[in-house]
Amino acid sequence: MQHTYLLIGNSDGIGAAVTRALLAQGDRVVGISRSPSPLGPNGPRHIVQDIAAPEYPQILKNLLAEEGPFDACIYCAAIGSRLTLPDLSKEARVVEVNFTSMVRTLAALAPGWLEKGQGHFIGLSSLADDFYNADSPSYTASKAGFSNYLVAMAFKLRSHGIYVTNIRFGFVDTKLPKASWKPLMMTADQASAHVIQCLKSKPVQLSVPKLAGLAIHSIRWIQSMRIWWF
Numbered sequence: 001m002q003h004t005y006l007l008i009g010n011s012d013g014i015g016a017a018v019t020r021a022l023l024a025q026g027d028r029v030v031g032i033s034r035s036p037s038p039l040g041p042n043g044p045r046h047i048v049q050d051i052a053a054p055e056y057p058q059i060l061k062n063l064l065a066e067e068g069p070f071d072a073c074i075y076c077a078a079i080g081s082r083l084t085l086p087d088l089s090k091e092a093r094v095v096e097v098n099f100t101s102m103v104r105t106l107a108a109l110a111p112g113w114l115e116k117g118q119g120h121f122i123g124l125s126s127l128a129d130d131f132y133n134a135d136s137p138s139y140t141a142s143k144a145g146f147s148n149y150l151v152a153m154a155f156k157l158r159s160h161g162i163y164v165t166n167i168r169f170g171f172v173d174t175k176l177p178k179a180s181w182k183p184l185m186m187t188a189d190q191a192s193a194h195v196i197q198c199l200k201s202k203p204v205q206l207s208v209p210k211l212a213g214l215a216i217h218s219i220r221w222i223q224s225m226r227i228w229w230f
Contacts, residue, residue, distance in 0.1 A: 004028040006063075006070040008051060008105055009077025011035040013174035014124060017192035018074060019044070025196075030067060032059070033077065051077055051105075052096040060108040069112035072120035072199060075102050080139040091138040098142035103149065110162070117161040122198055123150045125168045127207060147205075154204040163202040167194060170209050 004027070010019045011033035019029050019039070029044040031037055037046035049059050064070075079097045081090040106121050113119025128136075129143035147166050154164035171185035186209070194208055 002026055002028060003071040004030070004067065006067075006073040006109075007031045008073065008075045008101075009033050010046075010074075011037060013076070014169075014172060014188050014191045014195070015074070015076030017188040018076065018195050021189075021192050021196050030063070030070070032063075051101040052093060056101065057104050057108060060105065064108065064112060069116050069119065070109065072122065073105065073109055074195060075105055075121070075123045077101065078124065078126075080136055082135055083137060094138035095142045095145075098139065099145045099149070102146060106153065106164075110157070113162045114160055119161070120163040120165070120199065120202060121150075121153075122165045122167060122195060124195070125150070125166050127168050127170045129168060151205055165198050165203055166205045167198060168205065168207040169194075 005022055007015055007019055007022075007029055008031075009015045010029070010031040012035070015031075015033070016038050019031060019037075022029050023039075023044065031044065031046040032049050032051065033046070034048065034050050036048055037043050039046075047059065047063065049056060077097055079094055081094050083091065102123055109119065109121065123146060125147045126139075126143045128140045129147040131140065133140040147168060150164050150166035154166070157164055169186075169191055172191045173185055173187050191208075194206060198206055
């Protein structure tokens with residue numbers, strides 16, 4: 001049975017890998033991202049749009065009117081910005097793309113899914129949601145809000161037939177990671193395989209790799225001790 005998926009941020013990285021995987025299994029994909037689709041004009045429908053722009057909610061509304069409720073939406077969009085004082089000008093945009101636009105996306109999709117009694121929203125978060133990073137505070141803060149919000153919405157919407165899944169990835173070989181040391185890094189195709197599996201199993205949350213998650217949680221514990229004595 002063919003399914004129709006909406007992918008936000010699928011012009012490269014994990015989003016592009018998920019798009020290719022879904023098309024390979026015979027599904028239909030509609031993409032939205034700030035850059036053109038890497039699959040070219042002969043690929044699936046793709047809308048070039050800045051998701052942090054004021055017109056984004058209306059674009060979504062129009063798309064839903066044309067396409068009808070999607071079986072699922074996969075929110076892959078994310079940006080990061082290294083903070084170099086005194087310039088804080090990019091901080092708000094990171095939060096807009098990584099968190100606020102995700103909330104707006106789910107808000108647009110939820111009414112149709114509630115009426116239909118089914119739907120699935122997958123958001124790609126990060127293991128970085130579990131610690132404080134003074135070099136990229138907007139990124140870690142936006143991912144913390146992202147993960148917290150999606151898990152809470154999973155609890156809220158499950159009884160209405162709507163599944164929400166939060167996937168927390170460690171380092172993935174895309175243009176986003178800026179760290180000089182990237183342990184246990186996976187490829188975009190490996191990350192994509194986890195996303196495809198979550199479309200089937202519909203967990204509330206998946207954290208991969210688990211070893212990296214435990215290491216980062218330990219860092220958070222050490223940081224909490226530092227806050228206590230700061």
